[in-house]
Amino acid sequence: MHGRKAYELVKEFASGEKGHLKIFNNELFERVIEECNEHHNALQSLIRKMQEEGLEVQTAKNADHYGALVHHLSLTRNKRCLMAYVYNRAEIIRDLAWKVGLLHELPSEIQEKFGDSEEQYFKDHSKSLKLYMSQLSLDVNVDMVPPKDPYIKVRVLEDLGSGIILSDKSANFARHSMHFLKRTDAEQYISRGLMEELTG
Amino acid sequence: MANYYNIDDILAEEEFVPVVFHKAANGVVIDPSSETNSVEQGAKVELPLWLAQELYLRQAISISVPACFSQRTRLEIQADAACVDLKSRSPYFYEFGCKIAPLVGDKTIEILLLSAFKIRYKEILTKAYTAVFTTTSKFLTLLTKEETNLYEAAQASMAAFKKWRMGGPRLQRASVLGRKRKPLD
Numbered sequence: 001m002h003g004r005k006a007y008e009l010v011k012e013f014a015s016g017e018k019g020h021l022k023i024f025n026n027e028l029f030e031r032v033i034e035e036c037n038e039h040h041n042a043l044q045s046l047i048r049k050m051q052e053e054g055l056e057v058q059t060a061k062n063a064d065h066y067g068a069l070v071h072h073l074s075l076t077r078n079k080r081c082l083m084a085y086v087y088n089r090a091e092i093i094r095d096l097a098w099k100v101g102l103l104h105e106l107p108s109e110i111q112e113k114f115g116d117s118e119e120q121y122f123k124d125h126s127k128s129l130k131l132y133m134s135q136l137s138l139d140v141n142v143d144m145v146p147p148k149d150p151y152i153k154v155r156v157l158e159d160l161g162s163g164i165i166l167s168d169k170s171a172n173f174a175r176h177s178m179h180f181l182k183r184t185d186a187e188q189y190i191s192r193g194l195m196e197e198l199t200g
Numbered sequence: 201m202a203n204y205y206n207i208d209d210i211l212a213e214e215e216f217v218p219v220v221f222h223k224a225a226n227g228v229v230i231d232p233s234s235e236t237n238s239v240e241q242g243a244k245v246e247l248p249l250w251l252a253q254e255l256y257l258r259q260a261i262s263i264s265v266p267a268c269f270s271q272r273t274r275l276e277i278q279a280d281a282a283c284v285d286l287k288s289r290s291p292y293f294y295e296f297g298c299k300i301a302p303l304v305g306d307k308t309i310e311i312l313l314l315s316a317f318k319i320r321y322k323e324i325l326t327k328a329y330t331a332v333f334t335t336t337s338k339f340l341t342l343l344t345k346e347e348t349n350l351y352e353a354a355q356a357s358m359a360a361f362k363k364w365r366m367g368g369p370r371l372q373r374a375s376v377l378g379r380k381r382k383p384l385d
Binding site (some may be wrong): 002003008010011013014034042045046047061063066067068070071073074077080081083084087088139143145152185186187190191196197199 | 204205206208210212214223224225226227228230238250251254255259260338366367369370371372
């Protein structure tokens, strides 16, 4: 059936939880492109047939015309599905860069789900964000609401070791240890699930 | 096209509608009963909406009312809209209905959609705010995509309200990473 494969592709994207990425379905993606080529060939052969019969392609409305029309519509439909698939995934990937972290800060189990071009896209987007922030000398990725207190209490959830140097101190961030950190420093670790904020 | 990249819009247009061909078409395989690669004039087939819509505008086919807006569904909705399983009829019942109504020239579809949505809207919001999850899970299977979104939005706003009232940590783990923490190794 026309456009069925493309529908499956979009359906697969929609079936996941909102904002979650699935592995880029290369196989199905290629199949849809193949189908586009088949439609294109069928369209051309029908138009050639009309020309051979000496008909005006623009105005003649015979059975070949409607056949070609169906192929044309299927082609644009497939295109729309492919575009929407790539576009919506790109949106999620940009979101990840903002919400979770740039470049190597993103957990590898998420990065594994990127297609080749998406990986490049993520890298480029991260790089330009970083460049922009370094030119402004401002981290635009922190919480928009100004804090009541610049320091917050956090608990470390995963062993981070002592390799991390924050803006005003360095400490041994062993698992379950508690620290009093600048909020802007702690934010990125909290959003990646490595620390949690304590209120009390 | 405003909704070109909209996933839901694409999926809604994949719903099938019964059509009758007024013009023959060569070289296409859409009529399962036909032995050749063509569609005869007068052939009755089911086409996805995206294809039917465009062919209709070029006067190649005529569209009849799809099964999910049948008389039986209408009677059920009149009886008690909140209990009708719209999801099994079409997960995009409302969107599909809005798109198909001008094509089949049936004014009653719009009235049907509006009255169904009004009654169900009230029911969804009440359930989202009050009922516990175990009793609603059965109810949730009856909802269309649009209604599920509505239900989730209502629950999210309730959760946000509770959080605001009770207080709690402002910063949280990004939701894209999944709700559960990894098991400790």
